[in-house]
Amino acid sequence: MQYELIAKRYIKPLFELCDQVTLDNLSELLNSVATAFESDKFITIMRSSDVSTETKTALVLDMVAPANSKVANNLIKLLAENGRLDLIPALAEGLAREIGRVKRLYKGRVYCDSAIDKNSIDMIARDLGNKVGATISLEFVPSTFDGVRVEVDDLNIEINFSKTRLNAQLVEHILKAI
Known part of the structure; x- marks a missing residue:
């Protein structure tokens, strides 16, 4: 529940700044990254204090690099700056739900x-x-x-x-x- 409330704070500006095609693409990218959070090894890396924030950010950015999305890259960097990369699954779910509501x-x-x-x-x-x-x-x-x-x-x-x-x-x- 806590993650959902925080995710809403990121979703609202995305809807204000992005068109529908960009939002659909971003949702697909975030869903693909969110599936990585189902792996115990990935979660261990993302929550480890031994792994630097820059390394975690680079890992997630590499996952979305093929899409060449400036919006996705900026969102991931913003999440990393605020120490909220673990928010990605909740963000993916909330964004998909909000897109579904609009459509x-x-x-x-x-x-x-x-x-x-x-x-x-x-x-x-x-x-x-x-x-x-x-x-x-x-x-x-x-x-x-x-x-x-x-x-x-x-x-x-x-x-x-x-x-x-x-x-x-x-x-x-x-x-x-x-």
Whole structure:
């Protein structure tokens, strides 16, 4: 949470200064660097006090060098000056989320205790997207939830259908009808 708040302070000026193409390219670059943070060895290097800031900066700059992006280079140098290179994963995630918000592209998850085919998930995403005026992509996540739950965090949407609750409501309805 702390990293997300700090990342927002870097993201806002990027949106004010850069066009959409530059932001998309920067997001892709930061995502590629963020994947390096999944490696324990890379994290050890980045957090080591034995490795100089200049060496860490050069390492990250080498990772984005093929893109020849002045914006990415300046951002990395700024992060290094402030001792915040470890902020890159949060920055990549926040930038992608903000770009998605601007383009109205959102990601969500479908939780269920049994497998759901890809066509059904795509249909749910399309119908939900039509309801909210956005493009939504959903990912299936196996869980122990007794039913189906759909979550799209950035839109604050949570929809769930519980088998237990449905059965209870059905029994209640039948009893009322008698």
